[in-house]
């Protein structure tokens with residue numbers, strides 16, 4: 001037996017170059033210029049088509065099997081009063097997803113997007129990160145990263161990442177603070193609706209978690225020590241999707257914290273991700289600024305469960321449909337610019 005780290009495969013994925021897709025990008029750019037519209041008039045939709053081509057290597061880009069994946073997990077830290085809701089909501093919302101009655105079911109239904117929901121043992125919370133590590137071992141953490149691979153099963157060609165986990169805005173904040181710097185107060189926000197003195201306590205809990213890991217810089221070890229399972233699974237899904245040329249749509253603050261972990265391994269390792277929306281959770285903008293990304297939407301949403309991602313995927317589907325379905329000037333007999 002060697003003492004090879006269980007994280008080694010994920011480190012390799014984070015470091016790997018993506019395949020060369022320059023030909024698909026060039027073909028997409030050339031076709032875009034021929035379509036029946038003034039150059040640039042579809043604005044960011046044109047950039048989305050080019051992004052799809054650059055990630056998938058397909059020209060014209062197509063979205064045939066979009067899917068939102070929701071990872072659900074429970075957090076020991078939720079018992080510290082950092083959320084407006086109890087952890088019992090996690091299992092109850094899983095039942096609601098199964099019944100097709102949550103917001104994410106409706107948005108996916110409206111846009112023809114598949115939905116998978118994974119229960120990452122919501123009956124077993126991870127450790128209370130103010131006092132102990134979230135995951136018991138590197139092996140446990142790596143197993144959950146590996147579970148993220150499930151997200152791209154069955155030839156998913158556009159992946160939306162969402163989550164459900166009472167207390168996880170505290171976990172996301174602690175991860176952001178530990179990786180990007182700043183205090184608990186910089187990264188804390190209302191989450192499900194925490195305000196006033198409870199919000200101040202939430203910031204203190206984040207500070208406790210960050211102080212506990214002081215000096216640690218390895219992003220995967222920080223993931224192990226701060227968690228949680230849904231964030232680890234989303235980080236694993238981001239890495240797996242990149243290796244398979246699957247474009248990823250990142251939802252809100254919590255999903256973005258998974259991207260922060262991957263980005264800390266290698267900034268280029270999130271170059272196949274697009275950020276769906278600016279969550280109303282105030283620190284989400286701060287996290288995206290640190291990643292140097294600009295979200296597609298700003299609708300004042302702060303639900304999680306992949307809802308922002310699903311809305312952005314509707315836009316992305318429309319962008320691909322315009323690019324591949326529109327006639328060229330020559331095909332339609334429309335005069336070009338004078």
Ligand SMILES: O=C(O)c1ccc[n+]([C@@H]2O[C@H](COP(=O)([O-])O)[C@@H](O)[C@H]2O)c1
Pocket residue numbers: 082083084085163164165166167168169170190191192193194251252253254255279280281284301302303304305
């Ligand atoms: O991702 C976001 O931007 C976001 C912002 C606020 C709340 N949430 C959702 O609300 C839960 C976490 O909030 P909290 O207050 O329990 O930490 C969890 O289920 C998330 O999906 C998610």
Ligand SMILES: Cc1cc2nc[nH]c2cc1C
Pocket residue numbers: 085089093163164165192303304305
């Ligand atoms: C009801 C409810 C639904 C959610 N969906 C995602 N996070 C959530 C948090 C709560 C509290």
